[in-house]
Amino acid sequence: MTPRAEGRARFLVAPAAILLAAGLFGVASPGFLSLDNGLSMAGQIWILALLAVGQMFAIAARGFDISVGAVAALSGTLGAMAANAIGLPGLLLAVPVGLACGTVNGWLIGRARFQPIVATLGTLLAVKGLALLVSDDGQVVPLEAAARAAALSFDAVAGLPPLGWAALAAVGLAHVVLRHMLVGRRILMLGSNPEAVALVGAVPWRIEMSAYQLCGAFAGLAGALMTARAGAGLPTEGAGMELQSIAAAVIGGTVLAGGRANVWAVLAGATFVQVVLTGLNLSGVSPFIAQIAVGAVILASGLMDAGLRTLLTRFSRLSPPKGTFR
Amino acid sequence: MMAKRLPGTSRPLRLSRPPAVALVCLGLFLLCCAFVPRFATFGNIENVLRVASILCVVACGQAVVILLGGIEFSFGASAALASVVTVMALPVLGPVGGLATGGASVIAIGAVNGFLVGRLALPPVIVTLGTLMMASGAAAWLVGGLPIDAPPSAAFSWPARGRVLGVPVPILAALLACAALHLMLAHGRIGRLWYHVGANPVAARLAGLDVTRITTLGYAVAGAFCAVGAIILTSRVASGQPALAPNLPFETIAACAIGGLPLSGGRGRVSQVVFGVLTVAMLNNAVVLINLPVAWQLVLLGLAVLAAVGLQKDWAVLARLARRTDR
Structure with a gap:
């Protein structure tokens, strides 16, 4: 297999996995392949999709951002407060908040040469704490315009709810x-x-910083979506989302060693994670088992990345990528 | 174990220089004594040490993984799994057998992590986050998401509440864990291998070391430290908690980072871990005593990690500049 073909194959893994999983769940629970379920899932995937696309930028720049879940919670909460103060468009404050968190991460990693894990772990803790502080120890912030926000996030217009279309546009961007x-x-x-x-x-360092800024901004947007769907700012939400976003980005073919990524494949990766979660739910499996399955998906994404890397070095005459020794 | 030295290189016995974090820790201690009400009382200090001791045992494990150039996120979840497994095994195997079964499950998770990292060269973040999800899912599934109570017994509560010669068992366990880690790192063969693999896995492999085995063993030993911590925690809460200690990995990583262990691996001493742990424990205690919202613990912990790593980087830059001007 040539390197180019390997590169394309890596972006086809997620779509293939979706088809396989959808087929399996379709057999296991007849309701899974119905149009209704498809449309409902099409409205659900966007929070994870936005987080995964943001994560993709960080991974493409050879890093990680494990603070995305906390950033989404903080920016969603602040967005809810702004929306209550100045009306529903205030929810968009979430994006600059996310961008600010991303800028801190990016500056620490790019300019101050922190390791991505340390920097984003530090901001994860600090941002989680801040989200609790601004919300009076984790009280949810109910949206006054909850009915309009719900209409925007649940009532489908031409297949997708309006906020779904907005998220799709952001992914296109x-x-x-x-x-x-x-x-x-x-x-x-x-x-x-x-x-x-x-x-x-x-x-x-400016390039590296912009990768984390993009990641932060997308996490902020995901936070706004989270708030709109729940009808309230949820300061304690978002734990575990960093894991799912990394899994989705890596299943979507983003190379863990950096340098290769495809946005549509990442969208497919996020869809795959959602297919697994919804499929297990419809099959009547305990949500805790679904959590185990997500863990297995994360490990599988790592194994897939390693497997494709080995294939690449074995079937091409190229030397192994720098920094790895197999 | 006696290390053989070349003739003429023997050093007189002396205490090694304390790590830089010791000064920070001492400064924080004096600040707390001066400004935090009720901090400098015997009861409070014992309380800080009790909390610090559990953190210290687990941080010893985290330190092994960080020495190897890795990072371990699954500790909190595997401790929760251990507590659930322990309480479920209790009626069948008795207190000792139950606690041993719970501990063994943590060690097994550690070994799996180590194998995946060492053999397949997967990034430690991906592996340990994956096993975190699986372990916490398994813990919640085993008990249906709700905590289960353990039947009270003296043997079961001994790890958390017992005393040996007046010293609380958790503090004793922390001292033993530090001593064991020090023996392994400073005098044992396995410690040297960990340093080698952590400093440069490629060179270690080229030198003929079995990196897979050394890494797997390292993560398993880390799991053993975590298992001891999990046993004490389980005994303290006297129940199987599927959400036992979600912040455990963050706090132990923070303690190691504050202590000055570089997260790129290959360097670090036990004393650094101890002072890092004490710093974290004092920060948490001071936040409670000053009556700040508990969320400040997280904020301060995050800022402390960033500040500690930032300062170490500045020291490294200064040292490099100093060398350059020497030349």
Whole structure:
């Protein structure tokens, strides 16, 4: 298998996995393949999809962001407060809040050369604490315009609820940023060869910071969506979402060593995680078993990444990628 | 174990230099004594040490993983699984057997993590987050999501409430754990291998070391430390809790980072872990005594991690600059 073909194969894993899982669940529980269930899932995937797309930028730049769940909770809560103060559009405050958290992460990792895990662990703890502090120790912040927010997040217009369309547009924007804009190309370049970024005259730490800023902004948007769907800002929500977002991004073919990513494949990865969760739910399996399954999906995504890497080095004459020794 | 030295290189016995974090820890202690009401009382200090002791035992395990260049997120979930397994096994196997079964499950999870990291070269974050999800799902599933009470017995509550010669058992366990880790790291063969693998796994492999086995053993030993902590915790809450200690991995990683262990692996001493743990425990205790909302514990912990790592980076930069001007 040539490297190019391997690259394409990696982005086809998630769609194939969706088909396989959907077929299995369709056999196990007849309701799964109904149109109603499909539409309901199409409305559900977007929180995870936005988090996963943000996570993809961080992973593409050879990093991780384990603070996305906490950032989504904080920005969703602040967004709910702003919405109560100035009306529903105030919910969009969540995006600059997420961007700010991403900027802190990006500065620490890019400029101050913190390891991504340490930096985002520190912000995870601090942001989690902040979310509790602004909300009076974890009280939910009910949206005054909850009915309108619910209409926007649940009533389908042409197949998707309006906020679903908005999230799809954001994912499309991420595709444009990654494929067609300089910053996206540079993020991929940084992931595959950091020295090259400096050699073409770009500033590596700024590129790295922008990857985490994008990640933070998408986490903020996910927080806004979370608030709209729940009809309240949920300061203690979001634990475990960082894991699901990493799993979705990696199932979606994002190379853990950085440098390769495809937004639509990541969307498929997020869909796959949702298919597994919904399918197990419809089959009457305990939600705790579903949690075990998500853990298995995370491990499987890691194994898939390692497996494809081994295939690449075995079937091509290229030397193994720098930094790995097998 | 006697280490053989080349002739002429023997050093007189002396205490090694205390780590930089010791100063921070001492400063924080004095600050707390001066400004935090009711901090400097015998009861409170014992309380801080009691809390710190559990954290210390588990942080010893986290330190082994960090030495290996890894990171372990599954501790909290596997401790919860251990507590559930222990209480379920209690009627069948008795207190000792129950606690042993619970502990064994933590060690098994650690070994699996180590194998996946060492053999398949998967990133430790992915592996341990995956087993975190699986272990916490399994713990909740076994008891249907609700805590189950353990029948009270003297033997079962001994790990948390017993005393040996007046010293509470958890504090004794922490001292033993530190001593064991120190023996392994400073005088044992396995400790040296961990340092080698953590500093440069490629070089270790090229030098003929069995990186898979060393890593698996390291994560299993880390699991054993966590198992001791889980046993004490289970005994303290006297029940099987599916959400026993969700912040345990964060607090232990924070303690190691504050202590000055580089998360890139290959370096670190037990004394650093101890002072890191004491710093975290004092911060948490002070937040409660000053009557701040408990959420400040998280905020301060996060800021302390960032500050500690940032300061170490500054020290490294300064040291490099100093060397450069020497030349």
